Amino acid sequence: MADNPPFSGPFAPSDADLSRCVHCGLCLESCPTYTETGLETESPRGRLYLIKAIAEERIEATPTVVGHLDLCLQCRNCEAVCPSGVPYGRIMEGARAELLANRPPLAWRLRALFLREVIARPRRMAAFATLLRLYRASGLRWLAERAPFLRERVILAPTISGPTFRARGVLARPRGEARGRVALLIGCIMPHAYGRVHEATVRVLARNGFEVVAPPHQACCGALNAHNGDRPTARALARRNIDAFLDAGVDAVVVNSAGCGSAMKEYGELLADDPDYAEKAKRFAGMVKDVTELLAELPLEAPTGRVEADVTFQDPCHLAHAQRITGAPRELLAAIPGLRLVEMAQPDRCCGSAGIYSLAHREMSLDLLDGKMREIAATGAEVIATANPGCMAQIEAGLRRHRRPGRVVHVVELLDEAYR
Template sequence: MAQHSAHAPARPAGQVVPLLDLDRMVLRRCVHCGLCLDFCPTYRLLGNELDSPRGRIWQVRALADGRIQPDDPHLRTHIGLCLDCRACETACPSGVQYGQIVEAARAVIPPASWRERLLRRLILGTIFPSPPLLELVGFGLRLYQKSGLQGLLRRSGLLRLLPGRLADLEAMLPPLQGGVFRRPLPPTIPAQGMRRARVALITGCVAAQFFNETNWATARVLARNGCEVVVPAAQRCCGALHLHSGEREVARALARQNIAAFEATGADYYVINAAGCGSTLKEYGHLLAHDPAWAERARAFSQRVRDVTELLAQLPLEPPRAALRCRVTYQDACHLAHGQRIREQPRQLLQAIPGLELVEMRGADECCGSAGIYNVVHYDVAVRLLEQKIAAIAATGAEIVAAANPGCLIQIAYGLRRQGLPLQVAHPVDLLDRAYAQEKASS
């Protein structure tokens, strides 16, 4: 890494740019060994060293030293093309915390245009922090689908007249669960049998609107396994999308609201069924490390966060007694496998279902291209990664693809529709819930 970019003009040295809340030792831990390269999806796909973890760390070091500026267009391009999948963290023998590095860089890189600034303010700064606005957007999308308007527009071909990538983005919209009016979870769901734990369920923002029935399934499965489930009304979006997009202060504000809301529940664990959200929730301690009023509370909060598959395996799970005869392949969500080091627990839960055959796919822990809003802002790269993933899925002969993250479920379902493959997508708790329902029906 001797130069900034093969096509970048030389830039005069500028004032040192401090990377927000990033210890320089995090940058220095990288020894440039290159073991991460083959694990990086964008490097494998694009073949550019500057689109590898090693190359991006070099650029962030140059940013920290003032050798390049935050508004450098090449820096914005290469940092923006990162999926933040953290596969490099799994591969790294030096323990480089790459996620912290790329998120710190994005926090100081300004929007490329007034349009991007406006969209960030509208979507990330206004809609996602507001439950009423999220509810309104979710209602509108469900009405669009359930009324038949979506089908009519798709059959008419009118969607092809939309500018830019809007038609592709509309095609990405998954079939939304439930009816037009979302069925909210009750404040408390009692444990079945002897209570083993009191848990507070994190319902999410996208998950609550797109995968509401999966949230219900999560609550039922937890209750079936002896958990009293409480659903705090004051919870907000976790801030993961904001953190990955550089909107760190909004993420901090959301973190404080969530910490206060969940502390009040008195729960033993805070449970989430979305891998990307769970990874961020477990890092609230880092996010608020320099806030004297919240640092200790944030660390205590993060210590209680559990992915639902992690907690069920820990309890441990009470296996269903009814069979669910199907062939399933499992996709490792990046922020579950790499961000949280949770790999075996989801597989253990699936294998505990009688009649279910679990078939491993090639590259199960390789990114599908969803990566938060990556498939929206970098559609072409995301689709190339998705095509590789769909080929690996098809080779398994599975009927169902299981994944423990809403973004993965949306992306993979889109890829299956594009290829005309009639596979189902489901969260592992959806499959457990089906097995428990059959058990109840047969008894």
Template sequence: MNNLQEIQEKVNYDKIFDCVQCGYCLPVCPTYETMEVETHSPRGRINLVKMVAEGKAAIEDLKDPIEKCLGCMACTTVCPTEVQYGMIFEGAKQVIEEHHVKSAAQKKVEEFVFDSLFPSAKWMGTLGNATWLYQKSGLQKLVQTTHLTALTLHLSRFERVLPDLPSPFERAFRKRRVLPDYKLRKTVAFFTGCVMDGVFFKTNKNTVELLRLAGAEVLMPKEQTCCGALHSHSGKGESAKELAMRNIEAFDIEDVDYIVNNAGGCGAKMKEYPQLFEQGTVWHERAREFADKVRDISEVLVELDGLTFTNSIRRIISYQPSCHMTNVQRVCEEPRILLNSIPGIQIKELERPDFCCGSAGIYNLVNYDESMEILDLKMFDVKDRRPDAVVTTNPGCLLQMKLGIERHGLQDQIEALHLVDLLIEAGPLPK
């Protein structure tokens, strides 16, 4: 097989021709809006991929446009020909990754981050415990005062918006099986996630409590691992496939109705697991069965209809949807149904709620300036609504909105929180 044939296979060349270059994607693409260059639009990127696959352009020409794409998939919601942009995008990422020459140091760092850190519950727990110590010991204040974290990847901005983390004791004694107090409605397995469990452990704890109160038995398979989204979006397709297989194995041992998550990006990746395997294979069928069970926490709570909220939350709320929850999972109404069930709440919809916040996994770390341009557009929308809080359903979005609030000096006026944490604050009780 020659080089062009390999590239064509990886970028799903046959699907490129579904794009008729109509331009419907242009108004919804955040990077096209901020960069105002055709190559940073969905149709422009697809055309570049086509040229590379036909040997009419170099892979290097593709690198910047593809790496600057958020992967928000907003283009797929308006495309009249239903172009499979996600498959083309991830294939292009893989081609770029395989042809990119890296230093030995860069390889070592990536090996640790993608092969050791994110897939390991132990490593993520250790990171969480270290952050707890960093916060409680007073070291955080010292570092912020001396601006030490400003030296690397704008970390000073991100570490200022981290939530208070739980103690190692609280992490160590989490139950792996929780039973409802009243009528059992469903048995579910909870996908804890890597970043969610490492950084937003309390949100995970609140998720389990909501499910329990709503009438679900909750199981947490110990062998579960990272969903693989960050790997796919970084061109590491084989690593994503291996992680998918590990998760399918981990959750296959439990006879559950649903596999529940509380992170829009993770849920989207798990629903896409069948795309990682060749059709007709055993693993493709297992991935399909797995994906059919994947549900966002909001979907399950609305279906169970087992909660009533007793605390009046007299606040103005704006909801910032997760792109992957909206554009890939197609979960749109359930979070709003839950928000409207909270007494006292006033909801002010953003003018462009489906416009990406600029987080996109680790996009805001590796493409910081571009990410901040997009975030500023989002924050102008937020400020026009003047809410007391911005609610979202994904860890990356949550950190990004916290960063936007801090960046615009609104810490004393607006908070950002996960939908799950707001629902707990609203005093849920079984019906």
């Protein structure tokens, strides 16, 4: 019996949620860590069993047990296929929050500290991005990725090249018939790593009749904090975003990062017990749209330019499994003249990025990436489209690792090209 039992605090997974698992095992073959290892303890069913056993104080959260929970990507593929509707994402986030609050391993504390004190703080994030930019521009990355003893260790480190997206306030006025006013989430890493995706998103939204604004006081969405157990920071960031976006008087909050959109659609749940924010959080969550979701709901302004390319689409886990959006990005790609969509065998299988998972669990992340690169190679596509910065960075690393040519883009970038 543990002297300080975890899972008795405010974030503890509820018995009602845990009891929904009927151990049928239908989720097993959809779980990337189970299919890689073949171990029940690395499966959704096994992890739910461990969490329930800790909650009921039948086992302790030993380093081995915590390791099984930590190897979960939180891709939520299991949740999407579960016939009993087990809210796996909510359960795992709650379990991690309880573990982080009760004698967490040092690695968990360091991760939470880095996410809270660097990633979620815009100035520090900008300084970190400058270091990554220098790492690439100086040729150090090139050298490190060719050194046999370093190669495996550094290949998944994020690299940053293009200009940072700095615009705030009114970003664009609508072209043609006005359809509304939307606010864009800028995010933490996206503006530094893929500022060009924000530029394309703004142009595409304006082309489809939207005024686009970026409220200046918005913050990081808090997804990485929540996934890594730091719910207090995730809640603080959610409150800031709710205030910033609701004050902007917009019809929708548009997100071009699937992980962020998924977290923001769950603000209602995150702040359900906050008397000052519960109602606002629910209202805000109802306004959040992935950019592909919003565009696919419109009578889309037909693109006339051609994009002559074979393109394959990687479903981001938090778009396909958490938000259950798979048709919208494909509809947009199908609307582009000249573009040929070539599907992978398992386009919704995790690429191994999963926020900072690729840094915390390099071996599993590389195994999943190698599988993904084999699938991409089998399509023969020269362009890989997706809808999440983590997936973009991971697949770019895969192209470098496998010395394959190819171009990784967000779906809106292809649409933007077709409009131009």
